[in-house]
Amino acid sequence: MSDMWAHALPWLKAFHIIAVISWMAGLLYLPRLFVYHCGAEPGSEASETFKVMEDKLSRLILFPAMLASIGLGLAILTMPGYLAGVMAGGSLWLWAKLALVAGLLFSHRQMIHWRNDFAADRNQRAERFFRIANEVPTLLMIGIVILVVVRPL
Numbered sequence: 001m002s003d004m005w006a007h008a009l010p011w012l013k014a015f016h017i018i019a020v021i022s023w024m025a026g027l028l029y030l031p032r033l034f035v036y037h038c039g040a041e042p043g044s045e046a047s048e049t050f051k052v053m054e055d056k057l058s059r060l061i062l063f064p065a066m067l068a069s070i071g072l073g074l075a076i077l078t079m080p081g082y083l084a085g086v087m088a089g090g091s092l093w094l095w096a097k098l099a100l101v102a103g104l105l106f107s108h109r110q111m112i113h114w115r116n117d118f119a120a121d122r123n124q125r126a127e128r129f130f131r132i133a134n135e136v137p138t139l140l141m142i143g144i145v146i147l148v149v150v151r152p153l
Contacts, residue, residue, distance in 0.1 A: 005079050012076050019068035024141055026062035027104065030054060030111050031134035034118065035127050042121040054115045066108055073101075092153035100147070103140045107133075 033054050040046035077083055110133075117123045146152065 005081070009076070009079060009082070012072055012079075016069065016072035016076060019065050019072055022061060022065035023069050023104075023108075024137060026057055026065060027107060027111070027137040028134065030057055030062065030115065031130045033057070034111075034114060034123075034125075034130040035134070037118050038123070038125075038127040038130065047118075047121070051119050054118060058112060058115055062108065062111075066105070093147045093151045096153055097144055097147040100140050100143045104137060104144075107136050107140065 033050055037047065037050040037054070040050055114123070114125070114130075114133075117125075
């Protein structure tokens with residue numbers, strides 16, 4: 001790895017971690033808003049306020065943070081010599097991590113679908129459903145962090 005890339009790598013990792021933290025914050029907060037939104041009467045002032053909050057969270061935090069997380073992660077993976085170094089140490093952890101990241105992407109997609117249902121006043125799911133859905137990103141994140149830090153595979 002050239003000197004330039006060696007200096008860039010810690011910066012890319014730092015910004016990747018910041019982006020992931022922002023993405024996770026949104027993935028953890030949006031379903032919590034859904035829990036509260038379930039208790040608001042469709043068309044009420046509270047319901048309309050939740051719609052605005054959910055929309056802004058999705059557009060201004062979740063989506064940009066997801067793009068930055070993926071973009072920076074791909075930038076790190078494609079740095080000259082980086083992937084070869086990872087593969088030399090065994091790469092099963094990386095494939096498992098990428099599978100869990102795919103789970104986060106699916107969770108994100110589902111949350112946007114649910115947000116659209118709330119926006120159109122057609123949510124049919126109970127508060128309990130969203131309380132459980134709120135735990136999925138947490139479990140995926142725990143798995144990802146363990147795979148990256150401990151590399152058990």
